[in-house]
Amino acid sequence: MKQFIAFFIGAICSVSMILPAQASRESLDQVVAVVNQEALMQSELEAKLDSVYQNLRQRNIAPPSRDTLRRQVLDRLILDTIQTQQAEESGMRVSDVELNNALTNVARQNKMTLQQFRQVLERQGVPFSSVQEQISRELLISQLRQRRVGERIRISDQEVDNFLAQEKTELSNTDYRLQQITVAIPEKATPQQVADADEKAQDIYQQLIKGADFSQLAIRLSDDEYALQGGEMDWRRGSELPVILADQVPAMGINETSVPLRSPSGFHIIRLLEKRGGPTKLVTETLARHILIKPTALRTEAQARVLINKLRQRIQNGEDFAELALTYSDDKASAGEGGNLGWAKPGKYVPQFEAAISNTSVNGISPAFRSQFGWHILRVEGRRSQDIGDQVARDQARQQLFKRKFDTELDNWLREQKAAAYIEIR
DSSP states (O other), rough: BOOOOOOOOOOOOOOHHHOOOOOOOOOOOOEEETTTTTEEHHHHHHHHHHHHHHHHTTTTTOOOOOHHHHHHHHHHOOOOOOHHHHHHTTTTOHOOOOHHHHHHHHHHHHOOOHHHHHHHHHHHTTHHHHHHHHHHHHHHHHHHHHHHHHHTTOOOOOEEEEHHHHHHHHHEEEEEEEEEEEOOOOOOHHHHHHHHHHHHHHHHHHHOOOOOOOOHHHHHHOOOOOOGTTTBOEEGGGGSSSSHTTTGGGGTTTTOOOOOETTTHHHHEEEEEEEOOOOOOOEEEEEEEEEEEEEOOSSSSSHHHHHHHHHHHHHHHHHHHHHHHHHOOOHHHHHHHTTTTEEEEETTHHHHEEEEEEEETBBOOOEEETTEEEEEEEEEEEEEEEEEOHHHHHHHHHHHHHHHHHHHHHHHHHHHHHHSOEEEOO
């Protein structure tokens, strides 16, 4: 139930980011690259290129030449293909419920219902199935990264102690929105390769301080996964910034650009776009209990949904929630306690569970809802404003340290996967 990190679905941010190419094409069957034993086709590359061009136009970013953008998009397609292959080989799957939730979120971000979103796509001649396929792929890659990168990260108690001892109020409670240009260096780079990358980064920096557009340079020259968004990163809590940025960013002014910063994966140039937030002292904790019914080999999805709704009706008719949880709940960790989950701060549970808790009043029973674990109902038994105590602070520190390390470890992992794969550009 606990979700250690919340991983973004980077490409699912606007309609324009997910619309495939709509123009009819001729000769779309040319192979542009082979990744391991899988061929990447010209049609797929052109569709992605059109999508990126559409997104850049919407954000008023002048695109680079088509050849430059083609190189960036092809590199992204190759990395996505490697990750998708690994996820499928590991048996990872995206459930219908997870996919539907993601589609609903996309529609909501575009201020539409899912049905309205589908109608807009159909009016534009975009098959809804192609949108489902792309979002499913993004979710699959997200799952793989959480597992493969997450298992590489270790955080010791001493690191937590040091973090808490050195933590600064501004860093811990301020959020930053950044742009980044990365000049990557190969794994086991030679001194000459490092020097070449440094020289390229310094040249980019000189262009920036002379007035060059950061977004355009990021699209043309950056080697990280934010390149196709003009280098723009999501909002980040200061305490979750990678170590190389943690000291630099808080001292920067809005629209200020950093000198190239060295990390194990390369050189990074950062621009601070916005910052927000300030000190907070209290956190609202919620006491809840729940019942989980999982679909199994002997219980279909429909049967699980029917059972959870029957249990909800029985509780509304006066039966004891705790006794029903003890008898029926498939969450063995809480069933023995009558479904009691204890006091929890926001962010402890998966998004569907968080939403149900937030929308349920004290002593109220939620509607049945689906998460990746199965069907739930929950009852909120209390809420309290709590000073952040030592254990909560340690938990937060551990999560922030994890997020701080994640980006760096992701860069390293992606380089390793690309180096290990068979890639042939045609």
